[in-house]
Amino acid sequence: MxxxxxxxxxxxxxxxxxxxxxxxxxxxxxxxxxxxxxxxxxxxxxxxxxxxxxxxxxxxxxxxxxxxxxxxxxxxxxxxxxxxxxxxxxxxxxxxxxxxxxxxxxxxxxxxxxxxxxxxxxxxxxxxxxxxxxxxxxxxxxxxxxxxxxxxxxxxxxxxxxxxxxxxxxxxxxxxxxxxxxxxxxxxxxxxxxxxxxANAPLAVRASKALALDARTWTDAEAFERQSTYTDPVFASADATEGAAAFTERRAPRWQGR
Missing domain, CATH: 3.90.226.10 (2-enoyl-CoA Hydratase; Chain A, domain 1)
Structure with a gap:
């Protein structure tokens, strides 16, 4: 502390x-x-x-x-x-x-x-x-x-x-x-x-907040078109791989923020 x-x-x-x-x-x-x-x-x-x-x-x-x-x-x-x-x-x-x-x-x-x-x-x-x-x-x-x-x-x-x-x-x-x-x-x-x-993956949390706030004035079509800028890095991250592995292995994930 x-x-x-x-x-x-x-x-x-x-x-x-x-x-x-x-x-x-x-x-x-x-x-x-x-x-x-x-x-x-x-x-x-x-x-x-x-x-x-x-x-x-x-x-x-x-x-x-x-x-x-x-x-x-x-x-x-x-x-x-x-x-x-x-x-x-x-x-x-x-x-x-x-x-x-x-x-x-x-x-x-x-x-x-x-x-x-x-x-x-x-x-x-x-x-x-x-x-x-x-x-x-x-x-x-x-x-x-x-x-x-x-x-x-x-x-x-x-x-x-x-x-x-x-x-x-x-x-x-x-x-x-x-x-x-x-x-x-x-x-x-x-x-x-x-x-x-x-307790959640930091990249996923940050991207979710950013997209939720930025998309407030977008149509659904615009949101689907633009969201990849926010979400693609999350899906390509080491944390995404770790999240799937932790689920499969029934253990707590070890996030790296990358």
Whole structure:
């Protein structure tokens, strides 16, 4: 296990899982430029390190992230990393899977960070909201267009136009949240999900994520035509041979990531 820490973000690697914890509890984990920079660096590490398979993003002390630190905003700071966007994430999510483990509030930019993740585990008391219109702002860190993709149009528009939050149960009903768990256990549940992902062939996981996301706007005909760019290297890999051998020999596969 390796752990690195700043006053605002904790980063821990263990068993192929990178856990990134926003650590500003007195400010409800509101995002700052310093925190966003550490998150961006952690996500680069995730994609570059072959020993890492998946990451979990969470917040400390029962809150995910209350969005942008408005006091810092008044002073002219923007928690935006060039090339990565708000929170060091929303404009360039990692190629490897990223799971949001949400306790308490995920508001504004915090919810937009959730929307940039691939999977979401939430405590039963979690709340998701885009209150920007209440502050004279707009959800321009992806919320305006990602919320209607992740939720039914009417639900997303109600969130965007009223600024009112929805519950974890409501979010799960509409497919935004994968699992709702007991409060205080979201990180553990996210790690269980991460372990299930990390047990699989890394090339296959990465290609599956990339194709699933890129093909959202393609027709079926376009998807079948273009998918070979993503899937041919997977089928030609040493891991594909190993997967078949492990199945035949009834043993756990030994992935090499090539």
């Amino acid at each position: 390796t752990t690195t820490a700043t006053s605002e973000v904790l980063v821990e690697a263990d068993s192929g899982i990178l856990t990134i914890t926003i650590n500003r509890p007195k400010q409800r984990n509101a995002m700052t430029l310093a925190a966003a920079t550490v998150i961006a660096e952690a996500l680069t590490r995730l994609d570059d390190d072959p020993k890492l398979s998946v990451a979990v993003l969470t917040g400390s002390s029962g809150t995910f992230c209350a969005g942008m630190d408005l006091k810092r905003f008044q002073l002219g700071e923007r928690p935006v990393v060039e090339g990565r966007g708000f929170g060091g994430l929303v404009e360039a999510p990692p190629a490897k899977p990223l799971i949001a483990a949400v306790e308490g509030w995920a508001l504004g930019g915090g919810f937009e960070m959730v929307l940039a993740c691939d999977l979401v585990v939430a405590g039963a008391g979690a709340r998701f909201g885009l209150p920007e219109v209440k502050r004279g702002l707009a959800a321009r860190a992806g919320g305006i267009f990602r919320a209607p993709r992740a939720l039914p149009r009417a639900v997303a528009l109600e969130m965007l136009l009223t600024g009112e939050p929805i519950t974890a149960q409501h979010a799960q009903t509409h497919g935004l949240v994968n699992r709702v768990v007991e409060d205080g256990t979201a990180v553990d549940a996210a790690h269980t999900l991460a372990m299930a992902i990390s």
